[in-house]
Amino acid sequence: MAAMSPSKRRLQRELMSLVREPPPGVFVDGDEVGQNLTQWIVHMEGAKGTLYEGEQFQLQFKFSSKYPFDSPEVTFIGGNIPVHPHVYSNGHICLSILTDDWSPALSVQSVCLSIVSMLSSCKEKKRPPDNSFYVKTCNKNPKKTKWSYHDDSV
Template sequence: MKVSVGRNLRIWHVKITGRNIYAGSVFTLRIKYPPSYPRDPPSVYFVGPVIPSHEHVYSNGDICLSLLGAGWSPTLTGQGIAVSVQSILKSARRKGRPVDNSGCVGRKPGESQKDWIYHDDNC
């Protein structure tokens, strides 16, 4: 992983080099920290041009990961979030989208996951 931060220290871009089924791909994760961080989680999603095809990654870049919503803890860091995302990619056995992906088409990525319903315990 490689982190880059511009003028706004609250916005990070993390380059993740794919492994296993994503070998040869590089993905960019955007992490935006709200003023209420660490009480509230950052906005985290993939940005193009390439968004991984994964059962917990929506086509708009949103990531179904409970620690970004109901499972958030103020002790989590940007590094911990990025490692968690890297881990779900590394453990993937097949490429594909979440079963409810069609509902996210056109939705702005990175919105609060407070009210999300997570479909399985691997999310």
């Protein structure tokens, strides 16, 4: 434990608290993540009373060695990508805290909460207007995209 890098140490702490007291609708398999701390799969379910009620999603978190000073790379993966105006069909998410507004005081838990809340406030299930163009042209890493954040309502 003593030889762990600061980023690994923090990830270990985050994992422990997320397994112990997960936010509602969020589940993480501690044993699975414990194998490789730099890449997590977080299971998420749509909140009750929202358009996504009853749906299951998987979020992939990738952490660089500069975490938490550098934001994690967060994408939806798996068979069910939520249909949402800020989620592209390749799983990329347009969310300011994942790039410009990242802060080292944020955590996997707070990112999950932001995403659950982003999904919950959605009024109409639809893809972003530039979805097909973006998915064809974007980099695999969503952090390489020059996002412009313009819609605070959803």
